[in-house]
Amino acid sequence: MRFLLLIPVIAVCLFCSCSGGNANKPFCDTTCNDRDTFKFTNDHTQHPLVTISKHNCAADTLTWSHDQSFTVRQIVLPIVFDNPIKINKAAINCFIKDTTYAWLKFNDCKTGRGYLLKLPFNPKASISKISGAINNFDPKFTVEKDLVAYTDRGTIYVEDVNTGKKEAMTFKEEYPIDFDKIHETVDTANITHARIFVQLIKNGEKIPLEKKINL
Numbered sequence: 001m002r003f004l005l006l007i008p009v010i011a012v013c014l015f016c017s018c019s020g021g022n023a024n025k026p027f028c029d030t031t032c033n034d035r036d037t038f039k040f041t042n043d044h045t046q047h048p049l050v051t052i053s054k055h056n057c058a059a060d061t062l063t064w065s066h067d068q069s070f071t072v073r074q075i076v077l078p079i080v081f082d083n084p085i086k087i088n089k090a091a092i093n094c095f096i097k098d099t100t101y102a103w104l105k106f107n108d109c110k111t112g113r114g115y116l117l118k119l120p121f122n123p124k125a126s127i128s129k130i131s132g133a134i135n136n137f138d139p140k141f142t143v144e145k146d147l148v149a150y151t152d153r154g155t156i157y158v159e160d161v162n163t164g165k166k167e168a169m170t171f172k173e174e175y176p177i178d179f180d181k182i183h184e185t186v187d188t189a190n191i192t193h194a195r196i197f198v199q200l201i202k203n204g205e206k207i208p209l210e211k212k213i214n215l
Contacts, residue, residue, distance in 0.1 A: 027107055037052065038051065038092060039051050040093075040096060044098050048121065049063075050094050050104060059086070060078065061074060062076075064121065065121070069123075073119070073123060085115065087106055091106055091135075091137040092137075093105055095146070097161065101121060112180075112182070113180050114132070114137075115135075116148055117129050117130070134189050140183060141189045141190075141191075142189065142190045142191065147215065148161055149189070153174050154170065154175070155170045155171060158191055158215065165215055169196045169198070184201065186200060186201075187201050187206060197210045198210075
């Protein structure tokens with residue numbers, strides 16, 4: 001018998017505080033329809049499923065499970081990230097690795113801020129949440145397929161979603177990144193399985209950083 005289990009979040013949270021948006025035009029369409037539900041699955045025999053509902057025009061309840069699970073895992077996104085997040089199908093996707101975990105990638109349509117969530121299907125495993133994501137929905141960021149990338153203001157991290165293998169590149173110092181206005185500090189990024197390239201901005205000057213990697 002299946003039952004609904006609300007899972008407390010014990011996670012890796014990188015700088016989850018927000019600066020409250022900006023006056024720029026929206027990152028993507030914020031047209032509201034609370035009846036829309038985002039659904040992601042794959043062709044695995046146990047039919048893993050990740051869904052996101054909306055409330056008051058913002059992302060609300062995130063649910064994930066599969067046919068053989070005795071629990072349905074669920075979190076409320078405005079509580080997890082302590083901020084309402086506007087989502088649109090043009091700036092969200094989800095990679096599901098069989099019935100092990102899912103990687104949910106999305107950007108806030110109001111600010112353009114990037115987010116990541118790693119969602120284990122095992123009810124005893126903790127989720128990981130990241131609110132400093134470098135997502136390729138942003139036209140100034142290129143992240144190769146099957147990779148996720150994020151920063152904590154001093155280092156950029158890259159992970160292969162299939163293998164869990166990770167690489168990192170330090171900025172050599174900490175940068176005061178406002179993730180709601182990320183391009184004031186992180187101008188561009190190009191991340192592949194073989195290279196991390198980031199162009200930072202400091203005191204009005206562009207500072208390119210590059211590292212060869214093997215993912």
